[in-house]
Amino acid sequence: MSDVTADAAEERPYHHGNLRAALLDAAARGLRERGADQLSLRDLAREVGVSHAAPRRHFPDRQALLDALAEDGFARLDAALRTPPTGPDEDFPSRVRAVMTAYTRFATENAALLELMYTSKHRPGAERIVKAAEAPFGLMNDLIIQGQEQGALQAGEPERIGIVLFATLQGIASITNGNIVRPELLDGLVETAVEQFLRGARPLA
The missing domain is CATH 1.10.357.10 (Tetracycline Repressor, domain 2)
Structure with a gap:
């Protein structure tokens, strides 16, 4: 990954209109499709389009x-x-x-x-x-x-x-x-x- 791409990834928004609900919706889909063992906060953050640290505001x-x-x-x-x-x-x-x-x-x-x-x-x-x-x-x-x-x-x-x-x-x-x-x-x-x-x-x- 180039430095530009990495910087862009880190600049994804920290805030979301209703981040908790969006994360739960994405997690429910992931649970149904892949199982609980494959759920990760980082992947969910990527899916809903926020920084990898953002989900920890709601889920430590x-x-x-x-x-x-x-x-x-x-x-x-x-x-x-x-x-x-x-x-x-x-x-x-x-x-x-x-x-x-x-x-x-x-x-x-x-x-x-x-x-x-x-x-x-x-x-x-x-x-x-x-x-x-x-x-x-x-x-x-x-x-x-x-x-x-x-x-x-x-x-x-x-x-x-x-x-x-x-x-x-x-x-x-x-x-x-x-x-x-x-x-x-x-x-x-x-x-x-x-x-x-x-x-x-x-x-x-």
């Missing part, structure tokens, strides 16, 4: 970037789960179907991000990520409680019923992401899972 190191991606992922998951008709006026089976469909679609469209979210959540010192995860998992817990109050689900500890529901969703997403089943079968699998969950968890006569 690579781990801080990954944690921010995970935190943002839980916020996106929460938004996805709340986008379908999940209000209190919706009948319970419709709410279950909407949430289960939204989760599996998010999980299959963002497989690498979801893996990062869950691994980061259990890393020591990840309090912000744990806090971010409370919203989507709280919504699922509230859904179970609503079903119990309406008599659609058996009484008992909501968390235990929710774990079964989550395991079902995660299982469907995993076999889809692992190319064990074809992606076009996803909606049908979710529909079957909804029917089996509602039938299996209803109160005993």
Whole structure:
């Protein structure tokens, strides 16, 4: 590289209209296309067109970037789960179907991000990520409680019923992401899972 080229590279702008958001967007693309191991702050700076030092204003190191991606992922998951008709006026089976469909679609469209979210959540010192995860998992817990109050689900500890529901969703997403089943079968699998969950968890006569 000539001195002129090197100088030009160092003169790239330090500031950006919304640098943090731009870096997270670029990191999310890189995560999806290349995996977490290939993400670097220097490469992201080059991609968004700022100096190599600029990203450190928002992310002191690579781990801080990954944690921010995970935190943002839980916020996106929460938004996805709340986008379908999940209000209190919706009948319970419709709410279950909407949430289960939204989760599996998010999980299959963002497989690498979801893996990062869950691994980061259990890393020591990840309090912000744990806090971010409370919203989507709280919504699922509230859904179970609503079903119990309406008599659609058996009484008992909501968390235990929710774990079964989550395991079902995660299982469907995993076999889809692992190319064990074809992606076009996803909606049908979710529909079957909804029917089996509602039938299996209803109160005993």
